[in-house]
Amino acid sequence: MVGSLNGIKVLDFSRAYSGPFCTLMLKDLGAEIIKVELTGSGDTVRRDYPVTKGGESGTFIILNRGKKSITLNLKSVKGREICKKLVEKVDVLIENYSPGTMEKLGLGHEELCQQNPRLVYASISGFGHSGPYRDYVSYDPIAQAMGGMTSVTGFPDSPPIKCGVSIADFSTGLYTALAITAALNHRNNTGEGQWIDMSLQDCVWQFSSIEFSPPYFLNGKILPRLGNGHPSMAPGNLYVAKDGPVLISTGVLNQVLRLYKVMGREDLCNTPLAANQSERYQYKPQIDQAVGEWTKTKTVEEVLAILRKEEIPCSPVPSFDKVCEDPQLKSREMVIEVEQEMSGSVKVPGSLFKMSKTPGYIKYPAPILGENNQEILSGMLGFSEDEIAQFSSDGVI
């Protein structure tokens, strides 16, 4: 399978969510990932519930499929020596330890980028490697809060609420994958590698600032939480139908006019409730009330049938089991199966990179801990079987 990053080798010291998601994306795109795990225990996500009948974590499989796993005791001199030998052979290194940890191990970016000037070395941390919060320990929920996403999510009169998904971790992984890939382009042009310092808080702020910073920076105001509303769409909300909620989102005036028409409310078409977007938005409460009065007379399916016919954007809010069985996602091969040696066939998400020449490909199992020790230590570094056996009995691997 030809991937757009074929030939790129990544040495991956990251654990948990953010870094492994970054290297999952790079794997989807064709890179080779060498996951370096702690001797004995490995990535903590290996133990996250739920697990397969073979005892493997479902989330671990999703995040790590297609990667190679080696174990290394980074506290041993020999383990760190092996790391440095590997650094000579790879294009990219990624780590998500607390700032300072890799330096203490003698594996910091200054040292390793000097050793291999073509190396692209990416660090992910909660707040980045500079600034007053640099040493605060952090996880996804903290980054969501400190980046501003939590305060704008929820209902106006409810507590703020984090996005249910670990979006700070995953999006930082994605931003990092982009930075790495762009840095590889720079290296193609110049031969030089570099260090990349990514912060979870920065990444969340990048997203939340687009819609929510202008009210503050321009007018000194903050918006109330919008529930299921949108900061610029009206009609745009989760409305109540006879048998459940139904989502209606309008982005352009023609959709609004068509909606009022099918609601039997042509009378609204000459009112400010049908004005241009920014003016209309001032009447959001009245608009939501009018739409809600109509939806409550219909079932969800009736609303969807009527609105889809008129090309008015709408959807149900499917429960997660329905999403997992969604015909569209299935038709796009966004649910696939991988064969795990210990667990048999396991359903996992497919790759979203629908690229005509180098489609994302991820139909690989996740590795058993240390599965590729022999291959990497012997094939890539040239250690003998005796040496490798010695590493094993010394607790180096």
Place this chain on the structure above:
Amino acid sequence: MVGSLNGIKVLDFSRAYSGPFCTLMLKDLGAEIIKVELTGSGDTVRRDYPVTKGGESGTFIILNRGKKSITLNLKSVKGREICKKLVEKVDVLIENYSPGTMEKLGLGHEELCQQNPRLVYASISGFGHSGPYRDYVSYDPIAQAMGGMTSVTGFPDSPPIKCGVSIADFSTGLYTALAITAALNHRNNTGEGQWIDMSLQDCVWQFSSIEFSPPYFLNGKILPRLGNGHPSMAPGNLYVAKDGPVLISTGVLNQVLRLYKVMGREDLCNTPLAANQSERYQYKPQIDQAVGEWTKTKTVEEVLAILRKEEIPCSPVPSFDKVCEDPQLKSREMVIEVEQEMSGSVKVPGSLFKMSKTPGYIKYPAPILGENNQEILSGMLGFSEDEIAQFSSDGVI
């Protein structure tokens, strides 16, 4: 300023959020973006509130700073001819029209990739260009719902709620930027361009499936909504202190033990509430209760002071104005000012690409509609002043 994508030219037909965010990322990384806007009105976000004193939309400025703007009437033969001439001169084309629209204009990927085989052509749409939902009109809230994010966000007994930020749009833009940059790497190796078909629903599902699909795929179960809880962290929640909410997240057992100790609850250290992560998580309600009983005796500042000293992950949930003034974000230059010709100095988010050799750079203003017509039509395509004047009077630009 050296950027990692210097020399890459992008022809950008996209509007609103997803596509413009993609090209903002590419601009941060050094690419040249030529934003093609509808003659007369331009990108609808130009009119989104709030606006500066000069009448420019704050969100538009954030999403489009550093880009060049040209106007083209794609309904005119001449306008489409100019597009095709531009396609010869660029590396990347991006569009986020409904599937089929570019084809109807004679600007579909098959035609243009044949014309310029080195072209990387990226399409973004609600559900992608294939499958049963291909022609459903969609916006961010619909993608959040249909990709499964909405159903897992909210409190167990509240309605599902979308992430307050337009995360489907922005993350799809980000995934697309990664796909494009990887495709450029493939082109460096092989000379061949390709078509990329990105779906908002696919992108949301990629995120939500990691934590939430294993319970369904492995056990046929779906998790209840977790409020401010996390699917694998306990303690991990928004707890109530004397004067407001405080966030505590623990990822490893040592943090949990240190927390129980500072709470004066060493008695918990030998109970299942201090077991390994997956076992401990079964006792999340009891754990949350014990932590909440402690936090309610302290102010938020007291909790933070105690926990930070012990390196236990915690944070406040700052309101959005406080996030905009956050010292960490400021120290990382995540709030900068750009000089808009019509509006003067405007505060916007900075670039999160902290790269040692090619730092993200975005201290540019957003363009006035059609600001670069002359430069592109004359400088890039060689049209004379008379021809350009004719285009203008014919309504082509």
